[in-house]
Amino acid sequence: xxxxxxxxxxxxxxxxxxxxxxxxxxxxxxxxxxxxxxxxxxxxxxxxxxxxxxxxxxxxxxxxxxxxxxxxxxxxxxxxxxxxxxxxxxxxxxxxxxxxxxxxxxxxxxxxxxx
Amino acid sequence: xxxxxxxxxxxxxxxxxxxxxxxxxxxxxxxxxxxxxxxxxxxxxxxxxxxxxxxxxxxxxxxxxxxxxxxxxxxxxxxxxxxxxxxxxxxxxxxxxxxxxxxxxxxxxxx
Numbered sequence: 684x685x686x687x688x689x690x691x692x693x694x695x696x697x698x699x700x701x702x703x704x705x706x707x708x709x710x711x712x713x714x715x716x717x718x719x720x721x722x723x724x725x726x727x728x729x730x731x732x733x734x735x736x737x738x739x740x741x742x743x744x745x746x747x748x749x750x751x752x753x754x755x756x757x758x759x760x761x762x763x764x765x766x767x768x769x770x771x772x773x774x775x776x777x778x779x780x781x782x783x784x785x786x787x788x789x790x791x792x793x794x795x796x797x798x
Numbered sequence: 799x800x801x802x803x804x805x806x807x808x809x810x811x812x813x814x815x816x817x818x819x820x821x822x823x824x825x826x827x828x829x830x831x832x833x834x835x836x837x838x839x840x841x842x843x844x845x846x847x848x849x850x851x852x853x854x855x856x857x858x859x860x861x862x863x864x865x866x867x868x869x870x871x872x873x874x875x876x877x878x879x880x881x882x883x884x885x886x887x888x889x890x891x892x893x894x895x896x897x898x899x900x901x902x903x904x905x906x907x908x909x
Contacts, residue, residue, distance in 0.1 A: 725899035
């Protein structure tokens with residue numbers, strides 16, 4: 684089984700619908716992230732969480748919300764999806780290494796299409 | 799605000815060639831720089847991480863260098879193979895340990 688599992692892997696929905704993308708991890712990491720990838724723009728940070736009681740906005744949090752249900756679970760919600768939220772979404776986890784580096788482990792991605 | 803640029807966006811080379819992928823960043827106050835590989839449907843895999851105090855890191859046929867003063871990092875791939883075909887992304891980590899990603903270079907190694 685993958686260390687970081689994202690569901691669903693693919694989703695097509697309509698404008699205005701509420702969508703939840705789920706992420707679970709078996710790494711035992713405290714830190715979890717949601718990124719969005721668009722063609723030609725790299726990955727951009729939506730939200731991140733350093734532990735169950737800590738939620739932080741990233742670069743592009745507008746239109747999104749998150750919930751950290753447990754150390755191993757971090758979900759991303761689109762309350763009312765719009766077409767420009769069509770993208771590939773990645774969940775990632777990390778834990779500081781002994782060197783202090785923030786090494787991320789990524790899920791396989793969730794492709795969302797909003798019609 | 800940190801900006802990370804990768805040029806070219808796509809690169810095609812014959813098998814066996816040595817190649818260099820480029821990454822530039824605007825804010826030299828980075829904590830580290832990481833190189834990732836992205837395969838379709840498989841997310842991102844971390845390849846190499848260079849701390850700000852280091853000049854380079856090596857792993858097998860891969861060598862990454864870092865020049866903070868010029869805001870540049872390179873990923874050198876020796877003796878390229880078709881299995882190296884993927885998108886390669888670099889990411890700079892700032893003081894808050896958050897990563898700023900480049901848009902990637904799509905590499906195709908032709909048999």
